[in-house]
Amino acid sequence: MPSRDQIHYFGAGPAPLPTPVLEKAAGALLNYQDTGIGICEISHRSAQANQVLADAKSALTQLLDVPDTYDILFLQGGGTGEFSAVVYNLVSIWVEKRRRRALEDLTIALADGKEPGSKEDLNAKVLQRLKAEVDKELKLDYLVTGSWSQKASQEAARLVGADKVNVAVDAKARNGGKFGIIPPESEWSLTPRKREGGPGSALIYFCDNETVDGVEFPSFPTSITGHAEDDVDDDAPLIVADMSSNFISRKVDVKKYAVIFGGAQKNVGNAGITIVIVRKSLLPPTAALASPEVLRAVGLPIGPIVFDWATIAKNDSLYNTLPIFDVWIAGQVMAGLLEKFGSKKIQGQEEISRQKANLIYGALDKYPNVYHVVPDESVRSRMNICFRVHGGDADKEKQFLAGAEKLGLSGLKGHRSVGGIRASNYNAVSVEGAKKLATYLEEYANNK
Incomplete structure (x- = not known):
């Protein structure tokens, strides 16, 4: 059985969550703030619940500089x-x-x-x-x-x-x-x-x-x-x-x-x-x-x-x-970004998102005979990188996905309505994961 750090999940949603948040959540589910009951069991009218809401609002307000209006x-x-x-x-x-x-x-x-x-x-x-x-x-x-x-x-x-x-x-x-x-x-x-x-x-x-x-x-x-x-x-x-x-x-x-x-x-x-x-x-x-x-x-x-x-x-x-x-999880994720990026706030995450997207798009663009990025270059998403392998050949795309799974690169299958491949580059996807996917794209293209 693979460990969590061996898998890089590119699913479009529900998406990966930061491991430290999940580790903290495991404890909160059993005993939240030494109350003897889990966070899923506390009343939504309780003082603890009101604090969870206040903390989540505060984190989002700081991240995006949400005006008080x-x-x-x-x-x-x-x-x-x-x-x-x-x-x-x-x-x-x-x-x-x-x-x-x-x-x-x-x-x-x-x-x-x-x-x-x-x-x-x-x-x-x-x-x-x-x-x-x-x-x-x-x-x-x-x-x-x-x-x-x-x-x-x-x-x-x-x-x-x-x-x-x-x-x-x-x-x-x-x-x-x-x-x-x-x-x-x-x-x-x-x-x-x-x-x-x-x-x-x-x-x-x-x-x-x-x-x-x-x-x-x-x-x-x-x-x-x-x-x-x-x-x-x-x-x-x-x-x-x-x-x-x-x-x-x-x-x-x-x-x-x-x-x-x-x-x-x-x-x-x-x-x-x-x-x-x-x-x-x-x-x-x-x-x-x-x-x-x-x-x-x-x-x-x-x-x-x-x-x-x-x-x-x-x-x-x-x-x-x-x-x-669910609100507590969101608040923990946003608080983690504030702690990580400090005064840069959301701009710090934006820089990392762009870095990861550039790694993946760079590998795709390097092999135009193997990969075709679906959207026009002027509107390519940083979050959802959609492409076809060998012009959308069904067998070769299955082969591509199977090879990715063996390397711990999962969740790459495109949406059922359009098919193809989709690498969702959400915040919890690490730079290491993006690099590993880019390396696989190169290796697959060179060994096709």
């Missing part, structure tokens, strides 16, 4: 759950803004005699105008650059209707039916804002790193702008990023986003929790949400309460029973 939430449902939560929460905010605007306009019009009817008719008139605006003007922009952003856009269409979802980028259509590029921003078809003569979009959504397809945005897109804290343009879209598979792997300017979310099971911890960083101005009391009655009246869905960010924030992520062990 943002809240950090821990939920369940994975990144996929947030596909729905984004729509439920941000559409509700958009609707309530429009309702209040309609109420103000029609109240003035009635008082001035410019609008026929009585004050008793006001609510009906407001809802009538609001429904017309929802039908004609509600738009959600999605940048579809891989399988996960595609699924997110499909979920939005399922919830609010395909007519309200604008796929502003369809990378698959632009690339012969396969993901692997991000079209130039000049080709994006974002919904024009009010000041440009369009309806404006409620949000712009993108997946920062596509796990299945190996595509990563090199940097924040320059052509998308959204609400800043001091932005007086009420029609500016809210920028949402799914960072499930490159979370805490590089520096992020949190202020550019309204919402960042990610499942923990790639770089942060084990499967079971989702982390949401949300601007506080999108939460009560600053923001107002449309009531269930209003949403029903205009034909929009009402979200499950466990996906309601306002409810989760009000209850400090403890509205329902949160898996505290």
